[in-house]
Amino acid sequence: MSDDHSRNGSQGKSLLDKIANFLSGEPQNQSEVLEILTSAHRSGLVDSEALGIFQGALQVSDMQVREIMIPRAQCIIINAGAKPEEYLPPIIESAHSRFPVYGDSSDDIIGILLAKDLLDLAYKGKLEKTPLKDLIRPATLVPESKRLNVLLKDFRQSRTHMAIVVNEYGKMSGLVTIEDVLEQIVGEIDDEHDFDDEYMIKQAGSNEFVVKAVTPIDEFNEHFSTAFNEDEYDTIGGIVLSHFGHLPKREESVNIGKYHFTVLNADNRAIRLLKVSQNHH
Known part of the structure; x- marks a missing residue:
């Protein structure tokens, strides 16, 4: 029993030493950080869910936007000259909250349309008389190579939730949302747009x-x-x-x-x- 106690005490001291070294600001690489966290998990100091979040957060720093973006082929984009009977059906069917809007060509993304901005106009009967160009918000453009940790910081500072992803030629290759980034850290985030749990x-x-x-x-x-x-x-x-x-x-x-x-x-x-x-x- 005393041997067990001594061995456990030694392990605990070793773990605490590693954490102390980590917090002291000494040079560390990701593998050493993960080793500390894994040791903490084995010792019961960090639960499985927290360990998963730590691992996800570290992984995000090595990932680029192109790895998680929604490909353009799956995006619903709206023509700035479209009439309500043209743009409302896809908006309602998709149940998304934000949509890229293009001008003269589908490569000419001129802004973002928020579905909520249509509600007040529809209620007041002004939807038909209001051009979409008057409703769109500025679009944030990011390159495919942008790192996710930097993108998350930009999202937080600018208080935006969506960015248009562009390729090396400046053409839209997809879009990415703050939810997409957070899901890489904490796992899938369910929202009201996911189909009901009773349906598989x-x-x-x-x-x-x-x-x-x-x-x-x-x-x-x-x-x-x-x-x-x-x-x-x-x-x-x-x-x-x-x-x-x-x-x-x-x-x-x-x-x-x-x-x-x-x-x-x-x-x-x-x-x-x-x-x-x-x-x-």
């Missing part, structure tokens, strides 16, 4: 479905008439992850049997959302 599978097109990665294998098999083994994995996300062989990022895809799986949402710990379509190849 949602049809998104004639041959496309959006599927939560936590969908149980038996529920997925029943819906898609598949025969995935329920003994090896509990969820469809587990099966998809095993076929990737690594934790995939957004837009990575893989064929499994007759179905094509594309990652719609993933953070630094798990796959969150999948797009499933029938593989015709």
